[in-house]
Amino acid sequence: MPTQIHSTWGEFRASFEQVLAHTRHSLCIFDADLEQLGLDQAIRFEQLRQLLASDPATSIRIALKTTEHLHRQHPRLIQLLQTHGHAVHVQQIPDSLLQLRDTLIIGDQEHALVRFDQDHPRAKLIIADKKESSPYLQRFEDIWQEGGTPFTPTPLGL
Structure with a gap:
C-alpha cells in the first residue's frame, strides 16, 4: 500500500483505525495528550484489549506531554494499565x-501514522513498509529513551 497523506480529522481517525487493525505485536504512541485518538472509546478499547490478549509478548508504549487528560478522560485505558501493567507502559516526557509538535503512532515497526503538528490533522499514513516507518520508530525510541515520569494508574499512598 503506498504512503497516503491525509488532511482532515476524519481521515486522521480512519488512518489510526487502519494502523490499529494491522498491528499484531507492538504499538508505540507519542502524543500531546491522547485527546484526538479516542483510545477510550469502546471499540478502540476492545481493539487494544484483543491486541494484548493475542500474544503474551505484545507491548504498548505511550509517551505523552501531559497525563492530565489520561487521568480525567480515559478510565478504560487506565483499566488496561491496571490489568496489563506488564505490557502497557505510559510515561510523561x-x-x-x-x-515537540508531532504525533507518532507505530504498529509492529512497519505501520505508521505521523501527524506533522499536534494542532492540525494533516498526517502521513504508512502501511506495511518497514523501511519507510523506520525513521519514525527511531524518533519514538529516542523520545522514549529520554525518560520521563512513569504514569501509574492508581494514586500512590503515603
Whole structure:
C-alpha cells in the first residue's frame, strides 16, 4: 500500500483505525495528550484489549506531554494499565521535549501514522513498509529513551 497523506480529522481517525487493525505485536504512541485518538472509546478499547490478549509478548508504549487528560478522560485505558501493567507502559516526557509538535503512532515497526503538528490533522499514513516507518520508530525510541515520569494508574499512598 503506498504512503497516503491525509488532511482532515476524519481521515486522521480512519488512518489510526487502519494502523490499529494491522498491528499484531507492538504499538508505540507519542502524543500531546491522547485527546484526538479516542483510545477510550469502546471499540478502540476492545481493539487494544484483543491486541494484548493475542500474544503474551505484545507491548504498548505511550509517551505523552501531559497525563492530565489520561487521568480525567480515559478510565478504560487506565483499566488496561491496571490489568496489563506488564505490557502497557505510559510515561510523561521530560520538560526538555515539550517543544515537540508531532504525533507518532507505530504498529509492529512497519505501520505508521505521523501527524506533522499536534494542532492540525494533516498526517502521513504508512502501511506495511518497514523501511519507510523506520525513521519514525527511531524518533519514538529516542523520545522514549529520554525518560520521563512513569504514569501509574492508581494514586500512590503515603
